[in-house]
Amino acid sequence: MKPSDAIVRVTRGAITESIHRVHLAVVDTRGALLHRAGDPQFLTFARSTAKLIQALPVIESGAADHFGLTEAEIALCCASHNGEADHVSAAHSILGKLGYHSMHLQCGAHEPYHAQTAQAMRDRGEAPSTLHNNCSGKHSGMLALSAHLGASPEHYMSPEHPVQQLMLDAVSAMSGVPKEQMELGIDGCGVPVFGMTIDRLALAFARLGQPDELSSERANACQRIVNAVRKYPEYLAGNDRFDTQLIHVTQGRIIGKMGAEGIFALSVPDQALGFVLKVEDGNLRALYPAVIEALKQLALLTEDEVHQLAAFHTPTVHNWQGTEVGRILPDFSL
Amino acid sequence: MKPSDAIVRVTRGAITESIHRVHLAVVDTRGALLHRAGDPQFLTFARSTAKLIQALPVIESGAADHFGLTEAEIALCCASHNGEADHVSAAHSILGKLGYHSMHLQCGAHEPYHAQTAQAMRDRGEAPSTLHNNCSGKHSGMLALSAHLGASPEHYMSPEHPVQQLMLDAVSAMSGVPKEQMELGIDGCGVPVFGMTIDRLALAFARLGQPDELSSERANACQRIVNAVRKYPEYLAGNDRFDTQLIHVTQGRIIGKMGAEGIFALSVPDQALGFVLKVEDGNLRALYPAVIEALKQLALLTEDEVHQLAAFHTPTVHNWQGTEVGRILPDFSL
Numbered sequence: 001m002k003p004s005d006a007i008v009r010v011t012r013g014a015i016t017e018s019i020h021r022v023h024l025a026v027v028d029t030r031g032a033l034l035h036r037a038g039d040p041q042f043l044t045f046a047r048s049t050a051k052l053i054q055a056l057p058v059i060e061s062g063a064a065d066h067f068g069l070t071e072a073e074i075a076l077c078c079a080s081h082n083g084e085a086d087h088v089s090a091a092h093s094i095l096g097k098l099g100y101h102s103m104h105l106q107c108g109a110h111e112p113y114h115a116q117t118a119q120a121m122r123d124r125g126e127a128p129s130t131l132h133n134n135c136s137g138k139h140s141g142m143l144a145l146s147a148h149l150g151a152s153p154e155h156y157m158s159p160e161h162p163v164q165q166l167m168l169d170a171v172s173a174m175s176g177v178p179k180e181q182m183e184l185g186i187d188g189c190g191v192p193v194f195g196m197t198i199d200r201l202a203l204a205f206a207r208l209g210q211p212d213e214l215s216s217e218r219a220n221a222c223q224r225i226v227n228a229v230r231k232y233p234e235y236l237a238g239n240d241r242f243d244t245q246l247i248h249v250t251q252g253r254i255i256g257k258m259g260a261e262g263i264f265a266l267s268v269p270d271q272a273l274g275f276v277l278k279v280e281d282g283n284l285r286a287l288y289p290a291v292i293e294a295l296k297q298l299a300l301l302t303e304d305e306v307h308q309l310a311a312f313h314t315p316t317v318h319n320w321q322g323t324e325v326g327r328i329l330p331d332f333s334l
Numbered sequence: 335m336k337p338s339d340a341i342v343r344v345t346r347g348a349i350t351e352s353i354h355r356v357h358l359a360v361v362d363t364r365g366a367l368l369h370r371a372g373d374p375q376f377l378t379f380a381r382s383t384a385k386l387i388q389a390l391p392v393i394e395s396g397a398a399d400h401f402g403l404t405e406a407e408i409a410l411c412c413a414s415h416n417g418e419a420d421h422v423s424a425a426h427s428i429l430g431k432l433g434y435h436s437m438h439l440q441c442g443a444h445e446p447y448h449a450q451t452a453q454a455m456r457d458r459g460e461a462p463s464t465l466h467n468n469c470s471g472k473h474s475g476m477l478a479l480s481a482h483l484g485a486s487p488e489h490y491m492s493p494e495h496p497v498q499q500l501m502l503d504a505v506s507a508m509s510g511v512p513k514e515q516m517e518l519g520i521d522g523c524g525v526p527v528f529g530m531t532i533d534r535l536a537l538a539f540a541r542l543g544q545p546d547e548l549s550s551e552r553a554n555a556c557q558r559i560v561n562a563v564r565k566y567p568e569y570l571a572g573n574d575r576f577d578t579q580l581i582h583v584t585q586g587r588i589i590g591k592m593g594a595e596g597i598f599a600l601s602v603p604d605q606a607l608g609f610v611l612k613v614e615d616g617n618l619r620a621l622y623p624a625v626i627e628a629l630k631q632l633a634l635l636t637e638d639e640v641h642q643l644a645a646f647h648t649p650t651v652h653n654w655q656g657t658e659v660g661r662i663l664p665d666f667s668l
Contacts, residue, residue, distance in 0.1 A: 010595070010616060012379055012519035012520070012527070012529075013517060013518060013519030013520065013527075013529065014517060014519075014529075015377060015378075015379075015517045015519070015529050016377070016378075017378050017379050017519070017529075017595050017616065018378070018595050018596070018613075018614065018615050018616030019614050019615060020615050021355075021615075043349060043350075044349075044350075044351050044352070045346055045349075045351050106655075107654065108653070108654030108655045109654070110654055122456065133654065183347060183348060183349045184347060185346035185347030185348075185349070185351070185659060185660070186346070186347065186653060186657060186659040187653065187659075188653045188654055188659075189653065189654055190653055190654070190655050190657065193346070193347075195346075195347065195348075195349050195351075261344070261351050261352050262352070279352075280352065280353050280615075281352050281353060281354050281355075281614075281615040281617055281620075282344060282351065282352030282617075283615055283616075283617060286615075319442070319520060319521065319522045319523065319524055320441065320442030320443070320444055320467065320522055320523055320524070321440075321442045321524050323520060323524065325519060325520040325521075325522075326519070
């Protein structure tokens with residue numbers, strides 16, 4: 001372990017049983033690196049953190065206004081939501097405004113992330129639909145953009161479809177990664193995902209929160225997205241979820257989003273900062289402890305806010321009987 | 335990344351999205367280090383790999399013979415089983431021989447690991463019992479030992495109980511770690527787990543497979559455990575599980591066992607070798623790819639055997655729609 005390595009320990013009894021390594025980049029709106037841990041140029045995929053950036057063309061195109069999307073529905077377009085009743089209703093509502101229904105969503109179906117909602121559905125013998133997929137808001141936004149462009153909804157997931165091209169344009173412009181250098185993969189929900197170094201993704205989030213140097217059209221779209229997520233953080237994730245709690249606890253001073261494979265991107269608009277943290281091995285259990293610890297050390301969270309987020313900061317490890325057998329403990333100095 | 339680092343890549347599209355680091359120790363029956371990767375003295379918990387060693391006092395005490403445990407039942411005592419019908423029956427059978435029932439098991443209940451079995455139970459509205467817990471065989475063996483010692487079954491999970499003391503004695507003697515230096519924690523199922531460096535755990539597995547230098551009583555118990563697991567590998571894990579397949583494919587030439595938090599211990603009796611591999615971050619998805627790759631490079635598996643285990647060696651990563659979006663690829667040279 002090098003001194004510059006940033007880790008999260010998983011303890012059991014008196015010793016560390018497993019170790020997660022993390023990489024961090026904090027940048028300003030010009031992309032200058034202000035703080036780091038591990039490798040701030042770690043190459044990976046933005047995964048669902050990109051959803052806030054992908055929502056830009058949904059607004060800039062006029063689609064959101066044309067179809068009358070509410071702020072809560074715009075927040076849902078940025079979400080990896082819990083599949084709770086309000087999330088399902090909002091996705092259903094967006095589709096209704098387009099004249100579409102759940103079968104037009106090509107994201108696939110999975111059980112709601114929210115354990116009680118999933119259990120209640122099982123108890124009722126109810127199968128999950130595409131609306132319960134955590135990405136149903138993003139896909140509904142893609143369909144809104146597609147419909148507004150007069151494009152066919154059949155192939156909206158294809159990288160060549162105008163929807164995906166506009167989203168690639170937005171992610172490229174915001175991150176400063178030229179389109180031809182952007183690594184593309186396929187996400188869990190079937191659409192393209194964007195591969196870049198974490199400092200470039202942090203730049204996109206710095207600009208999202210402080211867009212004054214962007215065109216007025218883009219700056220307006222950035223502000224509408226930030227405002228929507230600030231006002232409706234429960235639509236960004238849901239009950240018991242860190243992304244929602246972080247906005248609640250900071251009263252919107254910090255706007256952040258998780259992505260699969262242990263990545264978190266956030267914006268601190270007042271300080272014109274973007275921040276991306278990646279767990280090298282992709283494990284979500286180390287993500288929120290490391291994010292909170294880094295925010296604490298950078299004085300971006302107050303002691304009281306850290307205290308309110310304690311269950312995410314140093315979670316306990318339990319056995320099948322519910323006994324505490326260990327903890328997850330961030331261990332690094334920025 | 336240092337040249338000596340051993341990693342497993344998780345790819346998506348053309349790039350690596352996440353990285354797992356692994357540590358390996360291969361030792362002979364004197365504990366001499368023959369092969370390594372990463373840190374062969376990485377300190378962690380043996381978790382369920384210790385079950386084969388913990389079964390020793392169940393045999394040595396005479397408990398297994400007194401109660402007439404079958405070879406399949408001895409294999410189940412070493413298992414992290416799938417909770418399939420045969421596993422539940424065998425655990426039930428052991429308890430019946432003691433005059434006990436499922437309520438005497440204090441391991442807690444969880445859904446069977448075997449997905450189809452778990453789904454079928456849900457469809458029937460059937461709640462999992464302690465018999466379905468992957469550790470029910472180990473706990474049944476502990477109860478057999480307790481009953482044979484004339485001890486009360488109430489506190490068999492306590493570190494001070496004679497059952498746990500005899501198991502600590504066995505793990506200490508086999509690994510060469512003095513009892514006072516053994517780190518103890520609490521396992522997922524409530525009983526003590528044994529913390530040691532991976533090279534010491536590898537020594538215990540070298541001796542398990544090649545016990546000629548041990549007392550005749552212990553050597554006999556080692557051979558009975560190896561024979562039971564060789565003959566009934568499906569009781570060690572179950573359908574679709576690597577531990578079972580490894581024994582099948584090698585026709586018992588290699589006997590290995592996984593443990594939680596990404597650890598694998600195996601014995602190659604013919605070569606008097608013990609082998610332990612730990613995924614630093616504890617993620618099971620990297621474990622079998624790394625174990626197979628290491629065994630291949632050490633010529634402990636043939637090309638044909640590696641081919642038969644291909645689905646465990648370089649598994650594909652799928653999205654919700656079932657499309658292949660990436661792979662898990664071991665990447666190291668021993």
